[in-house]
Amino acid sequence: MSIQSITSSISSVDREIHSLETQVQSVNSTISRKEKEANSYLDKIHREKDLKRIITYQKELGRKQDEINRLNKDRANKIKTLSDKQTKRLTLIQSLNKEEQRERDKIKREQKDILSVQQSITREMERQKALSSASLQLPYSTSAVQVSKSYDVFVSHASEDKDDFVRPFVELLQKMQVAVWYDEFELQIGDSLRRSIENGLKNSTYGIVVLSEAFFKKEWPQRELDGLFAKEIEGEKVILPIWHKISKSEVIKFSPIIADLMAINTTMFTIEEVAAQIAKRVKQ
Structure with missing residues (x-):
């Protein structure tokens, strides 16, 4: 994967993680509210003397406990998905670090190659300059000497x-x-x-x-x-x-x-x- 595609994937996973964290917080709030309602019915059962009302409160308490159980399962699933996403993000970060290191190594190799070429050109130019200087010191014929323009x-x-x-x-x-x-x-x-x-x-x-x-x-x-x-x-x-x-x-x-x-x-x-x-x- 390229650095751009990995970065894009990380951004996508980050959005998913943020969404899941928000959902887990919402479920936690709902569970807390349902538990308070269940405790309220439990208190009413303890204080109530009328058998019919006790039975009614027990049914309501049972429904609240069922709702809490479903919410706990939903929260557990979301937490597992969140953990998987966080693991995926960590893997993508590691991949990104590797790709960035490869890119840095590539740039270093290219710069080294450019420097090698430049050094070769410098040596060649110095050799040409030396040959040119040597040729100027030799006796020249009666033909006109070509003067380099600047x-x-x-x-x-x-x-x-x-x-x-x-x-x-x-x-x-x-x-x-x-x-x-x-x-x-x-x-x-x-x-x-x-x-x-x-x-x-x-x-x-x-x-x-x-x-x-x-x-x-x-x-x-x-x-x-x-x-x-x-x-x-x-x-x-x-x-x-x-x-x-x-x-x-x-x-x-x-x-x-x-x-x-x-x-x-x-x-x-x-x-x-x-x-x-x-x-x-x-x-x-």
């Missing part, structure tokens, strides 16, 4: 989000004098996709991550996010998340770590407002 932001996104958000968002950033690495502008025919993305990541101050349902299904955007996480591990606060048509629970399911980062939600702000907030952060 960018304010790198935009990581899924292609499905280009038309409705990413492209107009990037165009607004450029109008606000923000230097953007964006695949449509930076990739040319014959370019190495991996190398170009690595250069964009390496030479960008911030990484904008447009998180969406499509993003979570893509391999390349997630690799780009891993690269940004690697820079975060080195102490740079570089990731600027944008939640595009998704909820916080969906982000937590994808990555509890990135869910903790302050994010801008496109369901709450216009594209212009999102671009303005990003531009303000970049130019601080």
Whole structure:
């Protein structure tokens, strides 16, 4: 059972327990009242001298005792049912604790896996940086040396989000004098996709991550996010998340770590407002 279904079952059992406790209290009150009535008839029998009235009181006393016996049986059944419900609740609580522990263990494993990937990316980036430094120290030919461009932001996104958000968002950033690495502008025919993305990541101050349902299904955007996480591990606060048509629970399911980062939600702000907030952060 899932945590949600167990929690729902516990709530249902709690309602049943409360109802049974109320019923038991009501039966107890009725039994107490019937016992007082029976004692009243018993007192009348002891004081009465008239035989006919004594017989009448004894019949009434017998009926009251029958009623009390039935009520006691009903109370016993309710108390047994209540005990069963309380036992069931205890079992559900134990199951809930186990499921919550499994979920915590799962999150720890996922975080450990993410950290392992980030460390691998960091090592790879350091290796690439070392190779790059070594290549700069070698004599170069008469051909022009390619100088890497620098960018304010790198935009990581899924292609499905280009038309409705990413492209107009990037165009607004450029109008606000923000230097953007964006695949449509930076990739040319014959370019190495991996190398170009690595250069964009390496030479960008911030990484904008447009998180969406499509993003979570893509391999390349997630690799780009891993690269940004690697820079975060080195102490740079570089990731600027944008939640595009998704909820916080969906982000937590994808990555509890990135869910903790302050994010801008496109369901709450216009594209212009999102671009303005990003531009303000970049130019601080």
